[in-house]
Structures are given as structure tokens and as C-alpha cells.
Amino acid sequence: MNVVEVRRRSYHDSVTLMQVSRTVAGVEGVVAAQVAMGTELNLDVLRGMGFEVPEGVGPADLVLAVQAADEDALVRARAATEAALAASWSGGGDTGLGTAPAARTVGAAARRTPDATVALVSVPGQHAFSEAIDALEAGLSVLLFSDNVPVEQEIRLKDEGARRGLLVMGPDCGTAAVGGVGLGFANAVPSGPVGIVAASGTGAQQVMCLLAGAGVGVSHCLGVGGRDLSSAVAGRSTKQALAMLDADPATELIVVVSKPAAEEVAADLASYVDGLATPVQFAVLGRGRPDLTAAAARAAAAAGVAWRDPRSWPAAADSPGRYRRLRGLFAGGTLCDEAMLIAADLLGPDAPVRSNIPLDPSLALGPSLDAEGHLMIDFGDDALTRGRPHPMIDQRSRLDRLALEAARVADGAAGEGSVLLLDVVLGHGAHPDPAAQLAAAVAAALRTAGDAGRDLAVVLSLCGTLDDPQGLERQAEAFVAAGASVHLSNAAAARHAVDLLEVAR
């Protein structure tokens, strides 16, 4: 059968059309094919091939002439023509001559990277929304590191993501791991059966590292942002992440790591989880709840692995009972939270722990970030990172404070010593060698106090795995050599710090 089809006013250059013709002629069941502009010359060629050319075809019209064995072959020939014409437009991928300048927006970059799956957005918070929504419109899930993003923008992004079947991780989401690749702050953990949904970045890192230490691997860790379980955001991303992990064949157990959810959100989530095929455990930090180490132990048990307590290295010269104050200097917000919960529980209401992220508003530290007695500062809090890098990357704020605390002990009266509790988080994205400066500063602090005949102890919570690029052993040894005790469990570090205090005796 001979068929001639005309597409009015559809210009393509002759070289392209010769290539298209060759492609179509090679289709199974096609005897002859010519795809050409309707110039007099081409129409004559078609007539010569035995085709009947309709009236009124002009040089601006595209003519598809096919001699096909049957109807099926004709359908295939049409499809091949469409595909070959479409392929003649290079689209965004190929840049031709010259090197294309770098894309200026997430959307533009996504159009150049057709197989992109996720956008990492870490621009300042007031600009983050545009880039994130651009990513969603380009079909990418989003990991939104940026903080200071208004909650109504977060809701809008998450609804838009859900509508498109894309996940919005964040805002203020520092950690994710997808298929063994860490995004943002993420430790090198083996792959395994546990999927993590994390409303808390360092909380998720702690759980993953402790699981890795116990020999339990992780399938994926999907961050959702610290506000996801608030009343306003109502678990939008948490539910979506749960559904994705539920559908993931590699995930056999899901652990949700978060701070306490708003009551109605927690209830809603509980019923949502009931509908999933995969078992879900909640590692929710709060008063009277298990700490993250206990949560990791429970998950390991569910995965059928025998638990052993995470490793620790004692300090050479601690003097239990000779310290009055507990001073926590944290980079990880959730680690700070967990330490406060443990300290508050052990110390009781008469020895309050003040903080810039207090357990109770009455315990809030003022802008000076200073007070008598016990305190714990989260140096990674939004308010302290505006316009400066996160303390997991830049240690300056904590180095300064460490020196200040040591000087205060040295200048203070005998019997007024302090226990300093610090966290160090290893992994991708974090400082390449935290011990280089911080261990030296710890040693200097201990020396300052010791030279003055005063008491100072340093307890370090080290969150990492053996495979982390910074080297877990090497980091631990450096801090032990500096005089600190080192604990892979943040909860154990907090308990040890409290144990050293005078009041605990």
C-alpha cells in the first residue's frame, strides 16, 4: 500500500529529512519511504516512485510518503518518522559548539541533566523556595538544606511534591542517604534492611552509626525536615517517605527518628503506619522515652542482630565528683536535645539545664548564651547559623567557647570545675578532620585548667562509622590523647558527663 501524508507548514532542513527518510525506509515492512519538504523537485521524485501527491502541497509542507507491506508497517513507519524528527531536535542535552555556561537556576540545570533525580538546595533560606519549586516542576525530588524557610512555603512545597509524586526533604534537612549514597551530612553505612525517616538530621546519623556499629545496614534514609511533624505541616513528607520505603523491596523495617510530634499528628501517623506492610518503629526523643541508643538496639533486635553496647574510650585523668557545672557545646541539635533529656532526668528539677533550645521555655538562654550552672548550647541552631557556616563544617564558634569555658574554670575558685560535653559528627559533608583543631583545643583547655590547679573534664560524643572518610579510630584516638573520654553513643556520653558531676555523687 502506498500512502502520502502531508503536514502543513512544518519546516525541516533537507539533510535532516534525508536521515529521517533513511530511518523510516529501514523500518520492518516498509518497502520504500521518502520524507521531504514539498518542493517541486521532491514532488516529482515522489511521483516517479509511484506515489500520488495530493493537490496544494507546497515547499513549506512536510510530505511523508511510505510504501508499506501492511497497515502495521505503516503505523510503525509513522512512529519512526515522529521519533526521528523529534531526535533531530537535540533538546537541552547536546550543546554543540563551545562549552555551555553553567546553568543559573535549578530548573535550567535539571533540563540539561535529563536523568537527574534529586536537587540539593542549600541557597539562603529567603531564596530557597524558588529553586525548590523549580526542581519539583522539573520532576526532581528536593533535599532542602536551607533553613529560615517560612512554614507556609514548606507546606506549599510539600503539597506540590506530593501532587507530582516527588519527595520534599526539608527545609532544614541536613541528612539523607539514597541507595547507599549519602546526601548532605551522612555517614558511610553499609546497605541493609533498615529504612529511616528522619525529622532530625543528627538523630538519624546517630541511629545509623549505631546500627552500622552493630552490623546492621540501612536501605535509605529520607529526611523530612525538623518541622514536618508539627501541627502546621502535619507529617506531609513523613507519610510520603513512609509510603516510598514501604514500596521499596530493600526495606524490611522502618525507623522514624524525630522529636515528639504534635499530638494529633502523632495519632494520625500511628493510624497511617497501621496501613503499611512494613513494620515501623518510632525513635521519638522525649521525656520518659527511650534514647536513640535504646532505639537503635531495638531496631537491631528486630533485624535479628545481637546488640552490644557502642564502644567508648575512658579518659586518663577524670576525677569524678569534683565538677560543679555541666557545659554542653553541641553541633548537632538532636544530640544536644538527647543529652539535655538525659541530664535533666538524672539531675532532677533542682539542677536545671539552660539552653538556646531549652526543654522548657523557662530555661531559655538569652542572647549572651551564658548563665550560671548547667547549660547546653546548640551551635547549629538557625539563629546562630544565619550568615555563617554550620558548626559541623566550621568549628570556630565552638573553639572560642571551649577556650572561654577553660579560662573561666582556671580563673574560678577551687571546687568550681566543669564538665564539658561536646559532640563531633563525622561523615560526608562534615569537617574533613575535626580532631585537627578541636583535639588540640581540648588539650589546651585541660592544660589551662590543670596549670591553674582547677578541675576540668571533657566528654566527647563521637558520631561516625569505621568507613567514614575522616577515620573513626583516628579521630577517637586523637581526642583520647588530648585527654577526653570518647563515646560512640551520645546517650552514654551524656550519662558519663553527669556521672562526673559533684551533685550526682
Added chain:
Amino acid sequence: MSGLLDSPLAVVSAGVPLFADAAQAQAVPVTRVDWRPPEPGTEQDLARVMGDPRREEANRTAVGRLLSAGAELVDVRPAAEALGLERGSFLHAGPPIDRERASGPLRGALIGAMLLEDLAEDPAQAEQELAAGGIGLDPCHHHRTVGPMAGVVSPSMWLFELRDPQHGGTAWCSLNEGLGKVLRYGAYGPEVVERLRWMNDVLGPLLRTAVRSHGPVDITSIAAQMLQMGDEGHNRNRAGTLMFLREVLPGLIDSGAPAADVAEVARFVAGNDHFFLNLAMPACKLATDAARDVTGSTLVVAMARNGTDFGIQVSGTGDEWFTAPANTPDGLFLGSYGPLDANPDIGDSAITETAGIGGFAMAAAPAIVRFVGGSVSDAIEATQLMYDITLAESTTYQIPVLEFRGTPTGIDVTRVVRTGLLPHINTGMAGRVAGTGQVGAGIVNPPAEIFPAALRALAAAVPV
């Protein structure tokens, strides 16, 4: 659900390089965004417009119309007949302007047009009439018309009439006079007026006969082909002009007009490399007009200059103009003219960039890069950068050296504000002083502040 968990991870990263580095260190392919903060003060408006749930669909509709529009030359006739333009009324390029603020070239062109229309005996009298406010003045754009440079249209001038067979729109443009001392560059000497009279008496009527005997001439198709022949449709129109002449020449010869007139018309068109500009412009006008008035769309549907102000109109904000003082082009000068002789940017011809050709197709026209853009690689980069501020790639106009990629098409106000990249416009330069004519050609950008102004209006129109 999404392919996030089951496809190989590939990352686009904007912001802190550390995260991109960390992903790359794990052997994940990373495309980095050269992100820069937008102009301070635009954050709220950007968030509001970017968050407008109507925006994406509205832009798809608007740019879809722009891309699918066609353009056929269907007639050639006088402005009085086509537009109902009355004696004493004149159209001009760009956003609205009153005569007090009119630039030198616009005044010059108006003087020439008054002489053409016998509304004044001599330039001095025309100037007096002009100062007295005795004439009507309205933008071409308000009459579905576009005019290059000063863009002055008077009732007796002949216009190309183009129709969009897809969307049914109509657009008009004057006939191109050539280069040098010509009305659109503000010249009004006797030779200018004499040429215009010849165009009215001979060129217009003959072209009408030829077009009517030919039937609709597909301008879109010629424009698509010219881009593959070294033209960009704004500052180079040589191939387009010759292809157009090829279409109408048989009809001209057949018209029965005196052979001397036919020869003169053929000589005039063939000798004026910009003749096709006045066909490319209304073709672009049809495309951008088809994209007008889509609620919520952030697509720019007009960029136009009157020699004093540069103005844009946006699909989602109707007929409102967002204007600021026009910049002066940067480029090369004719003869002994220099930068001080140049008038600020003027003309409706930036409609070509608005529709995705002209400066946006700079990479297609290596022959003129020295004239307007420096090196060939500058030209390629100019086009490539425009992809970051446009909504689509043309399905009609292709750039061979970019592997036949479609030209960047459909300027998005939000992308201009987000990136700070301004549209790249190729343009001619008129003399600052009325009567001078052309002094050069070059490239120009719109004043940056009109895009945040348009964004503000778009933000105010987002439903709460």
C-alpha cells in the same frame, strides 16, 4: 511513587559547594548551578509568584500559543485602510510617550511623516505643529502593529498585513526603507520623503498585486530557513529578504506594471538586506500576541522602546506597561559617528527577541558577530544564556551550531529576576539629534528594574 529510590542517583546542586563535592566524592553525577542571589527586595514577590499554583499551567498555555503560532503575509495596504488611521494621527514604536519627552529620532521621524502627509510645508513648520500638540500619537503595539526604530506610521504608508492561521490573529508592519538616512532612524530630508512617496506610489501597490496573486506567503517558514542560512531575524535579514523576493518576484513580473517599476521594486528589495525585518517583526508580533492575557502567566509578550523609555508587557498583567529609561546600545558606529551621537535604544524590533529570534538566535548568525557581539563564542554564549531565562525551545527555529537546538523562546519574568540575566537584544542605533539617521548598530539590554516592577504586579495579582 517517584523513581527516587529505584533509579540511579543523579544530582543537581544549588548553593553550598560542599554538598555537591560530597556527592561527587561518592561517584554520583552532579550538575552544579551557578546560583546567584536575585536583586535584594524581590524575595517576597518571587516567592509569591513562584508559589502561584496557576503559574506553571498558565505559562505552558501562553508559551504553547507562542510556539504554535504561524504567520502568513496575506495583503499589503495603506495604514488608513488597514488600521483606520486618520489624517493627523501617527503611530510610534515603544510604550506610550508624550511629545515633550519624545527623543530626537522620534521627533525627526514625525517631522518626516508630517511632510509626507502634507501636514506641513517644511521641517520648521512641522516642528511648530508638533510642539503645538496638533497631532495624535499612539503606540504601534496598541494597534496590533510593530514598527522598527522610531516606528512612525502615518495614514498613507503601506503596511504588510500578516495573519496567524493557527490562532486567527492579525498584525501589521510598515515596509522597510533601507539603511542610512531613513525616516525610521529619524531622518527627514527631501530624499527620505521622496523615497517614502515612491514606496506609497509604486512599491506598496506592486507588492499588493504580487501578494494577492501569490496567495498567502508563509513567513514563518522563511524565517525558519533564514536561521539556518546565517540570519538571526533582527540585525541580519539577508537570506530572508532574498527568499521573500523569490516568492513574490513572479507575481511582480506578472502584475502588468511597467517593467521599469518592476525592476525598481526588485532592485529596491534585493538591495535592502533588512527588507525582511519588517516581515519577521509582525510574524513575531502574531506569536507574542497569541500568548497575551493568560491569567497567572509570567511570560513577556512585548519588549519595545520609544527612544526614551524601554517597556515590557506580560501575559498575566494585560496591557500594563512596565517602563524605565532606555539604555544606549553598545556597538560599532558608521563613519565618524561615536557613542555620544547615539540615541538611547529605540524601536519595536525587540519583538524578535521576545519571540525567540534576533539576539536570542545570535548563535545562528556568526556572520554578524563582529558587528554586534564580539567573537563567535560570545554569540554562542549569548544564545546559551538565554535558555536560562526562557520557558521553552522553539519548535520552528533551530540553531545548526547548537546541534539544531530550538532557539530559547518565551522570556519568563521570574527567571530574569532570579538569575539577573537580562534579555540580549541586537539593535540598530539612531542619531540622538533629529534628522541624523542611523549612526551604528550593536547590542543592548533592557533596564534591569522593569522586570522586578512587572514581578511586583504579578505578585499583587496572585489570589490570596
